[in-house]
Amino acid sequence: MYRARRKLLLTALCAALPALGFCTAVHAAAPDAAWPVKPVRFIVPFPPGGGADSLGRIVAQQLTESLGQSVIIENRTGAGGLIGWQSVARADPDGYTFLIAGISLAVTMPISQGQEYDPKKDLKHVALLGGPPTVLIVNANHPARTVADLIDIIKKSPDGLSWGSPGPGTHGSLIGDAFGRETGTRMVHIAYRGGGPAVADVAANHIPAAFMTLSGATAQIQAGRVRALAVTSSKRTVEFPDVPTFEELGYPKLTGAPWFALSGPPALPAPIANRLNTEVRAILQTPDAKAELARQTMEVFDWDVPTFNAFVQKEAAYWSPYTKAMLEKAK
Structure with a gap:
């Protein structure tokens, strides 16, 4: 009711004061002042x-x-x-x-x-x-218990490691690519259409690992379906104090957060x-x-x-x- 009456008042003023340019100013400002008027x-x-x-x-x-x-x-x-x-x-x-x-x-x-x-x-x-920080996760049944374990397994595998991310250009994909360079390992990137599908495929053992946001992986980590090996934060998180940072493992270039x-x-x-x-x-x-x-x-x-x-x-x-x-x- 208030907005309707206000609109009528503004319209009347516009009609009364055209020479002053008041109408243009009011109509330019009114949408901002009334926002939002719909979902x-x-x-x-x-x-x-x-x-x-x-x-x-x-x-x-x-x-x-x-x-x-x-x-x-x-x-x-x-x-x-x-x-x-x-x-x-x-x-x-x-x-x-x-x-x-x-x-x-x-x-x-x-x-x-x-x-x-x-x-x-x-x-x-x-x-x-x-x-949140980005986290490196593996399937709960993967033999790697640490990042060092994973690197050793990758280097012994002729096919390297297939890993997922929320998509090309995401922080997860950049960190995963950097992980391969920093560790000298062969990494095969599988780009998903978001973090949810990526962590779901790790939990289902369709892919062995993924780099994704810690918040997106939290539920599966807590459920024991995936294992967190390291995070990109500058210090360990309160929620997962046993998960080390990449920096403390000797990889400072893998520090940062989306x-x-x-x-x-x-x-x-x-x-x-x-x-x-x-x-x-x-x-x-x-x-x-x-x-x-x-x-x-x-x-x-x-x-x-x-x-x-x-x-x-x-x-x-x-x-x-x-x-x-x-x-x-x-x-």
Whole structure:
């Protein structure tokens, strides 16, 4: 009722004051001020069960309450995540279509897929949601109990090791490729359409190993279906204190973590981006969200829109050479 009356008032003012240019200004500002007036879609470009999907659902549930409109998760997979990314990059910048993705789609994926991409221009990055470290997992019945065991087994095998990742250009694929270089082992990459299918195939012993987000593998590790051998975090995680870091095992170049974010079309109005950033950051600081994120081994960052976008630029500069090297190797 309030919004309807407000709209009538603005229309009347526009009719009364055309000479002042008031109508144009009001209609430009009104959509931002009233946002949202209908359900908002979060496109997750990977299947359910992975880190992006988990984070998206945590945020969407609480945003539905704080915004007063439904926030709907839509899993739109394909082409390693590029289909979902492109659907948002090309969407109307009206504040009703966003992407839940991260380093793979904001930085590395377009390069690995041969796409011309500028992370500063092709998406507006709204809020950094956080992220878990990448973990090396093997099937629970695999003879390797440690990374050293696995390396020894790989070197003795004429076929090397088949390993999975959430897709080409993802942090898991970059770390897996780097693992092969750092250890001098033959590695055969199998790219999946997300972390969920990759860890499921390791648990079912369809493939022996995978590099993927720790949050995406947590349930299968706790169920005893897969074994975690090492994580890429700078220190051991609270949830899995017995799992060593790659750095402490002598592989400092295998340190780092993927991150997940909320992004929108490049022309997304700043007022909408800033409001959504504020809402998301407040949600991530609530006790319930913190507890759930800790359970999923997610680290949270409290950054505004400019700080986050500057971070994306740094990540692009850092990871681009590694991604291009991976592409050259694959040719």
